[in-house]
Amino acid sequence: MKKAGLILCATLFASHTAYANVENGSFENWTAGAPESWTTIDPGISLTQSASQVKSGSSSAAISVNTGSQSSTDFRQSVNVVAGQPYLASVWVRHTEGGIKARLYVNGYRDYSTASLLNQWQQLSYSYTPSVSGSIEVGLRFYDESGFDGSEIVYVDDFEPNSDSGSAPTNCNSNSGSFELVTDNYANETSWQITNSQSVVVASGSGYANNTGYSEPLCLDDESYVFTINDSYGDGICCNVGTGQYSLVFNGVTLATGSDFATSESSSFTLGTTSGGGSADLSAYYASAQGLTGYSLKSSLYNIIKGHASQGYGALWTFYNANGRDEYYENDGSILDIYSENPSGTESYTYTAVSDQCGNYAGEGSCYNREHSFPRSWFGGAVEPMNSDVHHIFATDGYVNSKRGSYPYGVVGSATFTSTNGSRLGSASVGIGFTGTVFEPIDEFKGDIARAYFYMATRYQNVIGGWQGNSTSSNAVLDGSSDQVFESWTLNLLKSWHQQDPVSQKELDRNEAAYSHQGNRNPFVDYPQFVSEIWGQ
Numbered sequence: 001m002k003k004a005g006l007i008l009c010a011t012l013f014a015s016h017t018a019y020a021n022v023e024n025g026s027f028e029n030w031t032a033g034a035p036e037s038w039t040t041i042d043p044g045i046s047l048t049q050s051a052s053q054v055k056s057g058s059s060s061a062a063i064s065v066n067t068g069s070q071s072s073t074d075f076r077q078s079v080n081v082v083a084g085q086p087y088l089a090s091v092w093v094r095h096t097e098g099g100i101k102a103r104l105y106v107n108g109y110r111d112y113s114t115a116s117l118l119n120q121w122q123q124l125s126y127s128y129t130p131s132v133s134g135s136i137e138v139g140l141r142f143y144d145e146s147g148f149d150g151s152e153i154v155y156v157d158d159f160e161p162n163s164d165s166g167s168a169p170t171n172c173n174s175n176s177g178s179f180e181l182v183t184d185n186y187a188n189e190t191s192w193q194i195t196n197s198q199s200v201v202v203a204s205g206s207g208y209a210n211n212t213g214y215s216e217p218l219c220l221d222d223e224s225y226v227f228t229i230n231d232s233y234g235d236g237i238c239c240n241v242g243t244g245q246y247s248l249v250f251n252g253v254t255l256a257t258g259s260d261f262a263t264s265e266s267s268s269f270t271l272g273t274t275s276g277g278g279s280a281d282l283s284a285y286y287a288s289a290q291g292l293t294g295y296s297l298k299s300s301l302y303n304i305i306k307g308h309a310s311q312g313y314g315a316l317w318t319f320y321n322a323n324g325r326d327e328y329y330e331n332d333g334s335i336l337d338i339y340s341e342n343p344s345g346t347e348s349y350t351y352t353a354v355s356d357q358c359g360n361y362a363g364e365g366s367c368y369n370r371e372h373s374f375p376r377s378w379f380g381g382a383v384e385p386m387n388s389d390v391h392h393i394f395a396t397d398g399y400v401n402s403k404r405g406s407y408p409y410g411v412v413g414s415a416t417f418t419s420t421n422g423s424r425l426g427s428a429s430v431g432i433g434f435t436g437t438v439f440e441p442i443d444e445f446k447g448d449i450a451r452a453y454f455y456m457a458t459r460y461q462n463v464i465g466g467w468q469g470n471s472t473s474s475n476a477v478l479d480g481s482s483d484q485v486f487e488s489w490t491l492n493l494l495k496s497w498h499q500q501d502p503v504s505q506k507e508l509d510r511n512e513a514a515y516s517h518q519g520n521r522n523p524f525v526d527y528p529q530f531v532s533e534i535w536g537q
Helices: 294-305 315-323 398-404 443-459 472-477 488-500 505-518 530-535
Strands: 045-050 060-065 074-076 087-095 100-106 109-112 121-128 138-144 152-160 175-182 190-196 201-205 213-220 223-231 245-250 253-258 264-271 368-372 393-397 412-418 424-428 437-440
Touching: 087 100, 087 138, 087 213, 100 121, 100 152, 109 121, 121 201, 121 213, 138 152, 175 190, 175 201, 201 213, 223 253, 245 264, 253 264, 253 530, 294 443, 294 530, 315 368, 315 505, 368 398, 393 398, 412 437, 443 488, 443 505, 443 530, 488 530
Parallel strands: none
Antiparallel strands: 045 060, 060 152, 087 121, 087 152, 100 109, 100 138, 175 213, 175 245, 190 201, 190 223, 223 264, 245 253, 368 393, 412 424, 424 437
């Protein structure tokens, strides 16, 4: 396939901060129709200053690729780098037709842009540590895709770090953070990305050197995000292939950290006030826990969330009426029942708030009641404050709730009962570390339940060590301690569910409502990374 090529090159200057400046990287300064400091422009491309499509500032470069000959499409500056100094280069591109893709060039060809992602900005980035001092080229090259008609415009902006804002990337007026990485013996297998609530990649990195440390600056707006780190071989970055590790830090708080994983692991996080509209300052709420890990962190969280104002068992109906409606799937205002909700289709039945409260039931669809995801028999019966703690009590179909009973949650191998949305009761699947009857909710709600369990382990750590012997099921799930709390098979299952089903908007909203209702929060919804920081990967 012919390749319509453009190399956009600039010099990087070394500094102790691992930043390097690109002259006029924001394309704000133009003279006689050409961007200042970009000294070589070949005849195969044309450039104009654009004010209509801008990532930041007041202008960008509108680059028209008009030829398939790479030899006549270079666009460069010429400067030097210093051996051993890590550099992070990034650029934002915006495709208009999808006939070409951009490939980041940092002393070699790196990652491609997504050509089909039209009319929105996407970022390409790459970290590079030169082995010798000298000049390198950093920029873009365009490759034609099927449908390229011989002329296409791509907008380019914010080649960073740039000299327009000093020695570091563009000043951050929202949430300042960094991605910290120590690579293993096979760093070329490691990549990462951050996506926003619209699943758009807002930051990413790859192309690292073996056994090298990196600190990559980040700046993100108030929003909900998912961070994912990948290993293309599937053996993580520790511990059989070196001693790699990573952490994601924003506003002085570690939001994700780890080392030992397989193909990938993800963490959800929210910056700024939660989108539920509450006024809680989370950094202040969790201030006493900052800098702690392991069971010390768990104890600190216990001291933060203990002593909530119990509202009583009857107040759960009021909470469901005000805060338990379906505003996320059908958005029909019915009660959101985790045992009947069908995220990808139509439910067999729905419940009207208040009027459909249980009541008697003869089968599914009769009424909804109050499901203690952490069964009340495990903590001794109708004992407060556990019996009315809304963080672990969900609205569910009464009949399915009775089928679940007080059985542990788990993975079902052979089902004896299946609800209309696919929740199942049956014998445990071989390999989960438990033999007996378990109940398995659908994937959509597994993370919600896992985080409710981590909340219970933390909120009641002063008494939960004595609950193991209360029933056969509690003995199967709890280990009799106040630190790990769960038997290993349960802990592994909960961590898996927590990772596979990240925090959703409905959980953020419910957590905010629970805070208003009883005065405490679920830390593992606010900061999902607390799970791995306490119980490990």
